[in-house]
Amino acid sequence: MxxxxxxxxxxxxxxxxxxxxxxxxxxxxxxxxxxxxxxxxxxxxxxxxxxxxxxxxxxxxxxxxxxxxxxxxxxxxxxLAPGNGSSYQQLYPVFQDSMVRAGLEVNGKSFEYNKDFSINFASAYTSTLFGGDVVFAGYGISDSTRDDYAGVNAKGKIVLVFAGTPPAQTGTTVRGRNPFAIQEAAQKNGAIAVLQVANGSPRRPGGNKGNMYVNGFRKTIYPNTFLISEEVAAAIMGADFNAAKEALKTGTTPAKVYSANVMLDFAKVTAQLNSSNVIGFMxxxxxxxxxxxxxxxxxxxxxxxxxxxxxxxxxxxxxxxxxxxxxxxxxxxxxxxxxxxxxxxxxxxxxxxxxxxxxxxxxxxxxxxxxxxxxxxxxxxxxxxxxxxxxxxxxxxxxxxxxxxxxxxxxxxxxxxxxxxxxxxxxxxxxxxxxxxxxxxxxxxxxxxxxxxxxxxxxxxxxxxxxxxxxxxxxxxxxxxxxxxxxxxxxxxxxxxxxxxxxxxxxxxxx
Ligand SMILES: [Zn+2]
Structure with missing residues (x-):
């Protein structure tokens, strides 16, 4: 009705x-x-x-x-007339990375890619770093709620953080929705690379080709971030590793500088592709x-x-x-x-x-x-x-x-x-x-x-x-x-x- x-x-x-x-x-x-x-x-x-x-x-x-x-x-x-000036096609850029090589060594011991460590190609850039100090910084959080970098100077250093969020903050923070929060905090504190202890295996699916993406020109380029296994973290932190892991389950443990010779290597080539919209006009x-x-x-x-x-x-x-x-x-x-x-x-x-x-x-x-x-x-x-x-x-x-x-x-x-x-x-x-x-x-x-x-x-x-x-x-x-x-x-x-x-x-x- x-x-x-x-x-x-x-x-x-x-x-x-x-x-x-x-x-x-x-x-x-x-x-x-x-x-x-x-x-x-x-x-x-x-x-x-x-x-x-x-x-x-x-x-x-x-x-x-x-x-x-x-x-x-x-x-x-x-x-029909072309719908983009004199062209029927409106091109837009698409990027795709292929990894050339990746390596990680701690005190002369080399670790295996896709087993002990992995790296997200799209946000990483080609670089080889040799660092003599590693800063452990809890969950890598550094904002108004919490500062895992307190008491250390991370400037120019590699930082090591654990994946995840502190127990009290699980699911309640904006940070949980910002995939680059850890990188932002590291960059703010002057770090040059991030090692993040992965939950489970750091293996990433797929081969040496990354996913396509469109935001090839970034407003901010973050420190390279390697996902690492607990073995890599233990090789850097020694006996402290297990204690830190336990402490983080319930709250926090102070930041600390470890002396370790770490080599981080990553190289990729980025193909600049294009795709198009096809537009006809009447x-x-x-x-x-x-x-x-x-x-x-x-x-x-x-x-x-x-x-x-x-x-x-x-x-x-x-x-x-x-x-x-x-x-x-x-x-x-x-x-x-x-x-x-x-x-x-x-x-x-x-x-x-x-x-x-x-x-x-x-x-x-x-x-x-x-x-x-x-x-x-x-x-x-x-x-x-x-x-x-x-x-x-x-x-x-x-x-x-x-x-x-x-x-x-x-x-x-x-x-x-x-x-x-x-x-x-x-x-x-x-x-x-x-x-x-x-x-x-x-x-x-x-x-x-x-x-x-x-x-x-x-x-x-x-x-x-x-x-x-x-x-x-x-x-x-x-x-x-x-x-x-x-x-x-x-x-x-x-x-x-x-x-x-x-x-x-x-x-x-x-x-
Ligand atoms: Zn579909």
Missing amino acids: RKLFIAGALLFSLTSQAQKAKKAPKAADPKPFAATITPDDLKKHLYIVAGAEMEGRETATDGQKKAAAYIENHFKSLG EGTDLKDEYVVISAHYDHLGKRDNVIYFGADDDGSGTTGLLDIAEAFVKAKAAGKGPRRSIIFITVSGEEKGLWGSAYYGDHPTYPLDKTTVDLNIDMIGRIDPKRKGDSTNYVYVVGDDKLSSDLKPISESVNNKYTKLELDYKYNDPKDTERIYYRSDHFNFARKGVPIIFYFNGTHADYHRPTDTPDKIDYVQMAKRAQLVFYTAWEMANRNDMLKRDIPLDAQFR
Whole structure:
């Protein structure tokens, strides 16, 4: 009952608005263009995007670049303009370290990498140090609550600390959430390197190649930090080691300088790679300086030991949906029914690594975000959530539509009621939902800049992030309906008189 009332009121307000704004062109019918988004067409694209040739589309790899080229060619063939100056691709830097060597010696005894010690490549820099003193400094804490460096001068010295937090502070301090707190404290006290006694084995997984990262140029470069075994610590502290270990379980034990000849060696090479967002642009008519963004991520997990993670649903489905939505808008424009606002079709990469591409666009937008009325983000629309109760043949999860603009949800619902009639499931829009879906795809990088968003999602399934997420398992009929819903919603966003009002405080979304 209530829903019907709201929809009725909205329809009324839309009609009265349209009557008021005389210059607004008569609304065209989007149906014939939505009908060009077909299961067959989506299937054709998805078998290519999620095919073996694309090698799982891992960010900053050849597979990603092949997928980017495919998307760019599609945009070009449709006649879309490049969305980043004269280029369809917006490159952003990606870094990856390979270790060349690592060594650790105490008083002439050398220890074994990945058994007695390890090092986090990404935060370490190439250096070989020979130190004659080591400062033991408890848990390595040095702030307003506690100073494990009290009574010693750590300037220019290697420090040795234990991992963990003092018993009284377990789980209660900000420090527990700052991964660099120990390095910050060491640096503040003038230390040049940190040896941290690991809980358990210091072995790090993987080979000599580190993970990719984007923050290659750091505001602060911290002292190199080696995770060490208890044997290494005992070789430095001698008989004191066990006593210190016991004392730290209940509280503290004073800092102390140990005389020991310690050699710390680490060398890496850093490859400077790049990845890209692929952006196609369609100019609007009378409102062309305002924008609608449709987004999807085209990267996936790549290959592991030659096993391809195809990522057909995640997010080949959103990517191909976007390609077909773009085509539908091109056909509308060719028929003289192009959108009033400009439309930005953006496929981003780096999503699986940490929403990198959308974060980069959010910080380096090629069109102003304050003139971007909405981002409609599509990530996984080709499958069915087996956990979902009830009819699963005609639904989509809708997330975030009420977070920044009170305009958006009623519009989204009225468009769906009028055209696609999917069941809009708000399960993942509940702030208490433990999956925290709202923060887990690229729309979030628009929302954090204040752009109202809708995220379309089918939920996860047994093939999620597995090599078995393949194009043969897609429900193309349902996928087409969901893509059509995005098209209709974008159409409404692009053609209504006003941009969405931003009447909900930005901070309210971080509940
Ligand atoms: Zn994913």
